[in-house]
Amino acid sequence: MxxxxxxxxxxxxxxxxxxxxxxxxxxxxxxxxxxxxxxxxxxxxxxxxxxxxxxxxxxxxxxxxxxxxxxxxxxxxxxxxxxxxxxxxxxxxxxxxxxxxxxxxxxxxxxxxxxxxxxxxxxxxxxxxxxxxxxxxLAPQEKQHAVLVEVFGMGVLIKGDSGVGKSETALELLERGHRLISDDSVLLKCLSGKIIMGYSDDRILGHHMEIRGLGIINVSQIFGVRGIRDRKQVQMVINLEEWDSSKNYDRLGTVDLTSDILGVKIPTFNIPVKPGRNIPVIIETAALNERLKHKGHYAAKEFNKNLIQMLESDNARKMYQDNYLTKQD
The missing domain is CATH 3.40.1390.20 (HprK N-terminal domain-like)
Incomplete structure (x- = not known):
């Protein structure tokens, strides 16, 4: 500043x-x-x-x-x-x-x-x-071209190339009862060296959204005060990108991706966009899943652990049966 x-x-x-x-x-x-x-x-x-x-x-x-x-x-x-x-x-x-x-x-x-x-x-x-x-x-700060929304109490920073659908996704989330902090430009500050807080970068355009084909809308007037917040801690990052059929996307969620924002690591998810995919529902699910992780429930790791235990159990059973049949013969 x-x-x-x-x-x-x-x-x-x-x-x-x-x-x-x-x-x-x-x-x-x-x-x-x-x-x-x-x-x-x-x-x-x-x-x-x-x-x-x-x-x-x-x-x-x-x-x-x-x-x-x-x-x-x-x-x-x-x-x-x-x-x-x-x-x-x-x-x-x-x-x-x-x-x-x-x-x-x-x-x-x-x-x-x-x-x-x-x-x-x-x-x-x-x-x-x-x-x-x-x-x-006086906190360290930077500006990012993104959208910041609160989804189920989680601060979600939605990023992606221009025209990928960030504002439209945020608009659908607002319709589903979530809240907007800032559209298009987000001011990020690092508080206490470990918390990233997001604000609207423009006091005049704060709580407004630009929707292609529709223009500028006033979120507080359309959705009421329930649809806005002045600031929110950034707790996860969603990168929206065009679907690439040649790219291998994570299907298990066992790899933890992070984004470095002002020296703080924030959990990050790369979400491919293509017709038919309900991106707002995916973001809602990601927010709920991240909340579960904060409570110690890690679905992907638990699934992987259970799968390994099942395979080890099956292998042990097979080894026992093979040895038993060999001795019988």
Whole structure:
């Protein structure tokens, strides 16, 4: 993604348990500063003058302890550690529980061009919310030409060449009661290094679909809110491809294929498309089968195991019968 600034953070439209409730008290010329790290720092040691382990690239969170220490500094009239603190390129400072720093502190911040923000949230709650927010915004990401749908609770990324029928397949899945996250272009983000989350790449065209011969349709208006989601974890990939009679397709499912998305391996299935094949039903079955795998039931491996046991049993019976008949003769 492009640069994410302090001003961008203030402009985020966050609600309920995501709301940061921030406002700027000073240092507005520094609102263009870039936020590059999701980690936070409590500057208690820095305020005492110890900067050896100071992390200036992080957001500086001031709670009651830091606020009280600033009051002691004011009594002594020694502001050198704060001036040194603001000499570093920190993105911004934030005071929790609506605590307001003294005018001298705001003046030093204003001179240094460091934004000083304020929130009514306690420091522990603010930390959880901003780490979650920045983790989402700063996560590694990529865009893919695909369709993302939720099928029986599974996030299914449908891929394939243009015109193979991705949108038509998704439309049939919607008709069968499943939900659309994004059509044509999907924004994928890697959260916590192990979860791939998919979003609509276009806010304007989000929850719209392009159907050849029909044009653009509004999914939320046709299918209602039951037919849409804003985001969903990608848990399997379906590659739609034109049927190739010369190609050997997997008929047992004992080979585990995966797709690498931002360093995360996602189970993948190559589905050949030809007239007469009900692709939506195949995708539904694949989603249900994948859910069974998550519960420890692997149909293909269980079938293979039972087949081997049966063959071994038949061979043992045959060997016994052959040896017994030989001895009888």
């Amino acid at each position: 492009g640069k994410f600034t302090v001003l961008d953070l203030l402009d985020l439209d966050l609600h309920d348990y995501n709301a940061l409730k921030l406002k700027c008290l000073a240092g507005r010329k520094g609102l263009v500063k870039t936020i590059d790290h999701m980690e936070l720092n409590r500057p208690g040691l820095a305020l005492t003058g110890f900067f050896k382990t100071f992390a200036p690239q992080r957001v500086q969170v001031f709670s009651a302890a830091e606020h009280e220490y600033l009051k002691e500094m004011e009594k002594k009239g020694d502001f050198s550690s704060v001036e040194k603190l603001f000499s570093f390129p920190i993105p911004f400072c934030v005071f929790c529980r609506d605590m307001t720093p003294a005018d001298w502190f705001l003046a030093v911040a204003e001179k240094a061009g460091i934004p000083v923000l304020q929130t009514p949230l306690p420091s522990n709650e603010f930390s959880v919310r901003i780490i979650r927010t920045l983790g989402d915004i």
